[in-house]
Amino acid sequence: MAKVLMDGNSVIGEAAIRAGCQCYFGYPITPQNELTEYMATHLARRKGCAFIQAESEIAAINMVFGASLAGARVMTSSSSPGMSLKQEGISYLASCELPAVIVNMSRGGPGLGSISASQSDYFQATRGGGHGDYRTIVLAPSSGQELADITHRAFDLADTYRIPVVILGDGVLGQMMEPVEFKHEAPEELPVRTNALRGAKGRPSRIVKTCTSNPSEMEELNWSLYRRYQLVREEEITYETFLVEDAELIVVAFGIAARIARGAIKNARANGLKVGLLQPITLWPFPSGKVEELANRTKCFLVFELNMGQMVEDVQLALNGKGEVFFYGRPGGVISTPSEVFRVISRHYYQRGLKQERNGQGI
């Protein structure tokens, strides 16, 4: 199909509808309102579908819980402060093994913060976020096209593994307009999950619960979730690489930071610096194996994120001392420019005395 020019927030909405999303519950918060409004316009009147502007992000995530109980594909979205409100609900979804897609178009924080893009919710997203020992799959798009593809994949992952999936975007991605190709058509019939709770017809009654007076039962649930997380780790780790084969220094960045880094790296290459990019797409599970593999050849890693240093810890853990890690970040909603990041790259490059390309060929 032809490409369309759409803002990132609306891309998520359209991709969700095409993935068979039946219900959307959300609450207005900048910078993701175009998504809520898109669903109000395009999902609300589709046959069998439901849209509610809920009274709060807390109500919205609990409506998600209810719709997921009923076996529907369901989505909610918010931005950083609203995501904090949703954490209890996400913990409950994870405990009950209920699929759902939760979109965070993150902004500067902490507190009410700024409405500009930031990446300071990485820890919140990748460490479960709420109370208890659980994880959610976290996907980090960096372009309009990735928003479309990742949103579709999110629904499939959620249903396959019966796990909540977080799409960690940001305010810039949400607002920017890019040409996007939607590779899927909306299904004729909306899916109903096999273990949906709609009444005990022709089978014994079923209970969905998170509370138990027996700690051993809770322990077994935790082990079972962790076995599932191991499977997700084996099957679903995704990343992109750019010019890493001969790189002396590798930038590690996700989301909009990866976009900015690509610009900086092109600049660096034009100046004879052999720099590459590792862009994790799945932030959880983190591509630790790829980091370790890259460290066989490259010893310098520069982690660039729009926060005070969150993903850098996962890179350090993955390297386990096998390479050097530097960090560059801007918190609070300030967005770096490619030339700014290029300056940081080249400073580290020269300080480490890394090999340069003679007669540096531009790319």
Add this chain to the structure above:
Amino acid sequence: MSVKGYIEINQELCKGCQLCIAFCPKGVLALSDKLAASGYTPVSFTDAGECTGCAICATVCPEVAIEVYRG
């Protein structure tokens, strides 16, 4: 001809709350003189031919411990 009734109280479910004793219009119920295995003192049916099977006891019994017969 008056209606006759008869009830059975499950001694394992009864918690001895005595609500049935309070609401029984015929006074055919009383606390048992034995402790149940649960640690509660259950209620027993003392019927002296007065029970009419009105089922008020079963209506107020929180434990659903009472089955009522009438005939």
Add this chain to the structure above:
Amino acid sequence: MDKVYSRPRLLKKTHFHYCAGCGHSIIHRLVAEVIDEMNLQDRIVGINSAGCSVFAYNYLDIDMAESAHGRGLAVATGLKRASPETIVFTYQGDGDLAAIGTAETIHAANRGERITAIFINNAVYGMTGGQMAPTTLLAQQTTTTPYGRDARLEGYPIRVSEMLALLKGVVYVERTSVDSPANIRKTKKAIRKALQVQLDGLGFSMVEILAACPINWKMDPLESWQWIGKEMTKEFPLGVIKDITGQADAD
């Protein structure tokens, strides 16, 4: 002789963990009877809540799901919107529905969601050991109002039913109690009517049921049942608070 009363079919064969004389036990039984009589077990889902009745699913033999504390009516909303043919009810206590869940309660009612709330009002937080509830009476002693509820510091008890009746989406609200055979029978009728309102697609329905909490009121069971009639009904009058089922049209 014929057996005229035995355990309802939809009440699992297990003993209740509730205290002797607790209102939950009575109400669970009524819910089980009504669902069976209305033949709804194939298409009904109960949403229970945090509180003593968090284990309601151990007793009612229907599909049930636990909701986060206070969020039952949001969960029920999501379920009903995703599966409109399913009959959905919540079973919530006074903390769940009227403290932490106030926003979800008001807005589900305001949207006229075709769901039913069964609201157990025992004027105290039972499970956590007897703290003040939004419906605790003035001068009532609880573990967090050891000197008695003082209006200046703790506000007044909330009449949730009257409050919700102001909302147009609310079609039927009745307040009953489970403190005597007659009132228990009235409660059963009210629960039945509330579910019928949902079956007819008319709007939001709720039954507020005054129930005893003997242990936390520090009374024996009979005393606690009598306290409902003597004291609670002064603050929370029994009866139909709102019924516009005659005027509301089914969708």
